[in-house]
Amino acid sequence: MNYTEAIAYIEDIPKFTKKNKPENTLEMVRRLGHPERKMKVIHVAGTNGKGSVCAFLSSILTGAGKRTGLFTSPHLVDITERFQINGEQVRQDVFAEAFTRVKQVVDEMIADGYAHPAYFELLFGVGLLVCEREQVEYLVMETGLGGRLDATNLVEHPIVTVLTSISMDHMEYLGNTIEEIAGEKAGIIKEGVPVIYDGRVPEVERIILKEAAKKHAKAYPYYADMTEILDKTDKSIDFILNYKYDDGMGRACVSSMKITVPYLAEYQLVNSSLAVLAMRAVDPDGRVSDDEIAEAILRTRWQGRMETVMPGVVLDGAHNADGIREFIRTVVSVQERMDVSLLFSAVSDKEYEKMICEICEEAHFSRVTVTQVGGARIVPAEQLAEVFRKYTKAPVTAYGDVGEAFEAALAGRGDGMLFCAGSLYLVGELKAVLGRTRA
Secondary structure, eight states: OOHHHHHHHHHHGGGTOOOOOHHHHHHHHHHTTOGGGGSEEEEEEOSBSHHHHHHHHHHHHHHTTOOEEEEOOOOSSOGGGGEEETTEEOOHHHHHHHHHHHHHHHHHHHHTTOOOOOHHHHHHHHHHHHHHHTTOSEEEEEOSSSSTTSGGGGOSOOSEEEEOBOOSOOHHHHOSSHHHHHHHHGGGOOTTOOEEEEOSSHHHHHHHHHHHHHTTOOEEEEOGGGEEEEEEOSSOEEEEEEEEEEOSSSOEEEEEEEEEESSSOTHHHHHHHHHHHHHHHHOTTOSSOHHHHHHHHHHOOOTTSSEEEETTEEEEOOOSHHHHHHHHHHHHHHHTTSOEEEEEOOBTTSOHHHHHHHHHHHOOOSOEEEOOOOGGGBOOHHHHHHHHHHHOOSOEEEOSSHHHHHHHHHHHOTTSEEEEESOHHHHHHHHHHHHHHHO
């Protein structure tokens, strides 16, 4: 199949299949020849920050001269965004070649009575084949949903696992309490494999440490007091990270390094710090120096997470409670120095009125523009506008077309900063708008 045919087939998958038991995905990967066993896998799970941690790690390993694959989700515009080799999105022909092989295996499985892989399961198989074809040494891999039952969790022997910030999200799949959700995420911890984790929430930390002890896995936490902010601008944050690590000879070492993270959101301090701790678990004897790691973090770019796409314009895909809190925190820090305006949209299965209420309680916008995204999950722009008018005195305008909304928001921001937030669907559509503008 060519790329267009492959995409058409993949986009039809939700119509005729659902998430399967892990054994079904394992059979697919077995028939593909277990390509994951030929790579050193770093496995990352969590509620927020997974993609950013993966991006930082990919940048560090690539900068260190390691051939590195990156498998993440979701994509914003093009499905090939999910697959990167040494920081570069894979070509469409490479994707199509890998898909054709996976499709052959899927047809054989169906003939033998197995279920068709779900959307993410099939893309996981494609990602493994892409990385095998490209002869990667390291694969940095993000879970899709949860951890314990995620397709990616069939990797038997990762070299390190990472658990980012864990909070309430996807409760219909993962559980109704923070402890239940943490238990699902901690399901990626493997026997004897070091785990790096965000230890700032005690009830989450207890679950992680319990699972780590059960699996005889050394656990290395990130705590808030390990970082000290030196300076902040509208584009970056300078900070000091103080951390302990094992040198591989059983000796505890202490290190302090200065890092500049190229984002204005403080949560990227956490994500970059988790990446540093994971790298030290991968490279305990320090063959990759602190300076090389810091330089790689400075070069890291990750789409849609407090991403500055043009001067004074920031895209953020925050769409759950924890993400919105961090978004608000960043906006509040900026509004102390300049006017801020907002372009917002959300989808129907998110608690968008609660999101809007929380945003308006603390963030003070000079103007608000709303639009609509999400296909079948769409919330009409005027409906979102009416909700905003309940909670803010700022002028609120609604546009059904994302491009028109963006143009209006740009024209109205003046010398201030425009934040575009509420949904990854919005970020994806804005990316497409910007791509057409720059073409």
